[in-house]
Amino acid sequence: MHKFLVQIPRNLVHLFFTPGSLDKLNRLGEVVWNPYDRPFTEQELAERIRGVDTVITSWKSAPFTDAVLHHADRLQWIAHMAGSVKPILPTTEVYQRGIRVLNSNYAIAVSVSESVLALILALGHKIVPVDKVMRAGGNAKSSTYETCELRGRTVGLVGLGMVAREVIRLLQPFQVRILGYDPFISKAKAEELGVELRQLHELLAESDVISLHAPKVPETYQMIGRHELSFIRDGALLINTARGDLIDESALIEELRLGRFNAALDVFALEPLATDSELRRMDNVIVRPHLAGVNPDSRLRIGTLMVEELERALQGAPLRFEVKEEQLAIMT
Numbered sequence: 001m002h003k004f005l006v007q008i009p010r011n012l013v014h015l016f017f018t019p020g021s022l023d024k025l026n027r028l029g030e031v032v033w034n035p036y037d038r039p040f041t042e043q044e045l046a047e048r049i050r051g052v053d054t055v056i057t058s059w060k061s062a063p064f065t066d067a068v069l070h071h072a073d074r075l076q077w078i079a080h081m082a083g084s085v086k087p088i089l090p091t092t093e094v095y096q097r098g099i100r101v102l103n104s105n106y107a108i109a110v111s112v113s114e115s116v117l118a119l120i121l122a123l124g125h126k127i128v129p130v131d132k133v134m135r136a137g138g139n140a141k142s143s144t145y146e147t148c149e150l151r152g153r154t155v156g157l158v159g160l161g162m163v164a165r166e167v168i169r170l171l172q173p174f175q176v177r178i179l180g181y182d183p184f185i186s187k188a189k190a191e192e193l194g195v196e197l198r199q200l201h202e203l204l205a206e207s208d209v210i211s212l213h214a215p216k217v218p219e220t221y222q223m224i225g226r227h228e229l230s231f232i233r234d235g236a237l238l239i240n241t242a243r244g245d246l247i248d249e250s251a252l253i254e255e256l257r258l259g260r261f262n263a264a265l266d267v268f269a270l271e272p273l274a275t276d277s278e279l280r281r282m283d284n285v286i287v288r289p290h291l292a293g294v295n296p297d298s299r300l301r302i303g304t305l306m307v308e309e310l311e312r313a314l315q316g317a318p319l320r321f322e323v324k325e326e327q328l329a330i331m332t
Contacts, residue, residue: 003028016303024030107301113166115292119264156207159214194306204231216243244268
């Protein structure tokens, strides 16, 4: 019988599994649950992993270090129910051992894409500043607060991964033109997605809306710096739900002081955002505390998708969410 070990703390299991997905998981094999209201330590994982075929992980789970893998005599699958798999894979040794990795973070991509659309519309329709004026007793019905439609605009996506592709789907009813910058995407794939490829500075200069979706890797550190920010056209909207390190935050603040464009930021260089950060006081900025991806719906979707993927894996069916070794290098 296939044996599963679940690292998720017992008091959080209900956040990830519906009764239906729990029942399906239990029918796939023997399931050993974490007995603690906390993640396993590395030593506890090493002690429990012998004889286990699949380990199910999530945020803050113990990583698969060499010491843990030394005891993994039957391990075939690592099923990560969270965002990036990098925190649990400090080395690529799992791949050398033939262990396969699954990651149901598509569930998070769905939520992030909705947040991106919501932020674009909130900025364009000036939802926050109008609400602020009205609550203060004023009347925001003036040219200062006139809205800007999304329909027919040009949207630039920096990075064309999973989240960006969901954003593309959500943008279809708005009949927008979509530009993309991603050195790992071929022209043929871009055309399939309905995207016109551009160099980064060209995308910044041509777009009415710019949304960042690049991973956090050394090559993308502060890829949007002072020089790049200068290309953004007046009146544009800049959205960042990816990683704070993609932008030179000090340079961004300087540009935002000028009032040339508006921004919506869900991520920052240092999190949580400092209480005295100028970004909190700017009228042309929406700030959120890294909320875009995870919510009750997406957590349950993570569990449902992973159980379905594990069922496919055990049946030898084609997989949707496998992470190959070459993909790991360009993941956040």
